[in-house]
Amino acid sequence: xAGVIQSPRHEVTEMGQEVTLxxxxxxxxxxxxxxxxxxxxxxxxxxxxNNNVPIDDSGMPEDRFSxxxxxxxxxxxxxxxxxxxxxxxxxxxxxxxAGSTGELFFGEGSRLTxx
Amino acid sequence: AQKxxxxxxxxxxxxxxxxxLDCVYETRDTTYYLFWYKQPPSGELxxxxxxxxxxxxxxxxxxxxxxxxxxTSSFNFTIxxxxxxxxxxxxxxxxxxGYxxxxxxxxxxxxxxP
Numbered sequence: 081x082a083g084v085i086q087s088p089r090h091e092v093t094e095m096g097q098e099v100t101l102x103x104x105x106x107x108x109x110x111x112x113x114x115x116x117x118x119x120x121x122x123x124x125x126x127x128x129x130n131n132n133v134p135i136d137d138s139g140m141p142e143d144r145f146s147x148x149x150x151x152x153x154x155x156x157x158x159x160x161x162x163x164x165x166x167x168x169x170x171x172x173x174x175x176x177x178a179g180s181t182g183e184l185f186f187g188e189g190s191r192l193t194x195x
Numbered sequence: 196a197q198k199x200x201x202x203x204x205x206x207x208x209x210x211x212x213x214x215x216l217d218c219v220y221e222t223r224d225t226t227y228y229l230f231w232y233k234q235p236p237s238g239e240l241x242x243x244x245x246x247x248x249x250x251x252x253x254x255x256x257x258x259x260x261x262x263x264x265x266x267t268s269s270f271n272f273t274i275x276x277x278x279x280x281x282x283x284x285x286x287x288x289x290x291x292x293g294y295x296x297x298x299x300x301x302x303x304x305x306x307x308x309p
Binding site: 171186 | 230232237238239240241242245286296297299300301302
């Protein structure tokens with residue numbers, strides 16, 4: 081079975097450019113999570129969806145960040161305009177049930193570098 | 196608010212040594228779940244174990260064992276006879292009942308040399 085698929089794996093862009101990260105969750109999983117990993121702050125939850133509906137976006141840093149889940153098999157995380165401090169690894173994870181009782185299945189991450 | 200502390204930033208051991216990774220958590224809730232995840236050099240996070248707050252039994256899985264002590268709010272992870280393939284960053288995480296999100300510690304990087 082395919083795991084969580086993220087693209088691109090690596091993205092290098094210049095400050096001010098728009099960045100779109102993509103995620104395909106595991107089929108049948110109702111929950112989708114976007115996390116960001118940096119050396120300074122570790123793993124931070126940005127937003128999560130349940131059945132394609134955003135439930136908690138309190139972790140989204142600011143209005144430059146937006147996330148969508150138009151259907152059960154696809155989600156995007158968009159940064160516009162990007163800034164150097166957005167450089168991080170962005171992980172998508174999915175879960176068949178709520179995270180407190182079920183494990184999260186993570187993708188391999190998208191490493192973003194903003195110059 | 197809940198918090199997870201992994202005080203050890205990096206640990207280096209030689210193959211076959213035993214190593215314990217510490218995890219201390221904070222929460223006022225009585226029902227919660229604790230997790231350990233492994234992040235190998237390839238980058239993805241891999242689930243290792245989940246524990247609920249009502250189950251303080253220690254668990255052993257092969258060379259891995261976990262020690263959960265509510266009295267000290269700790270959930271430590273021990274690798275016996277470490278191997279080079281155990282080299283990774285290990286994360287401890289906490290989730291509250293009724294919530295879907297995990298709060299992660301900063302992680303401990305384990306380096307096992309031959």
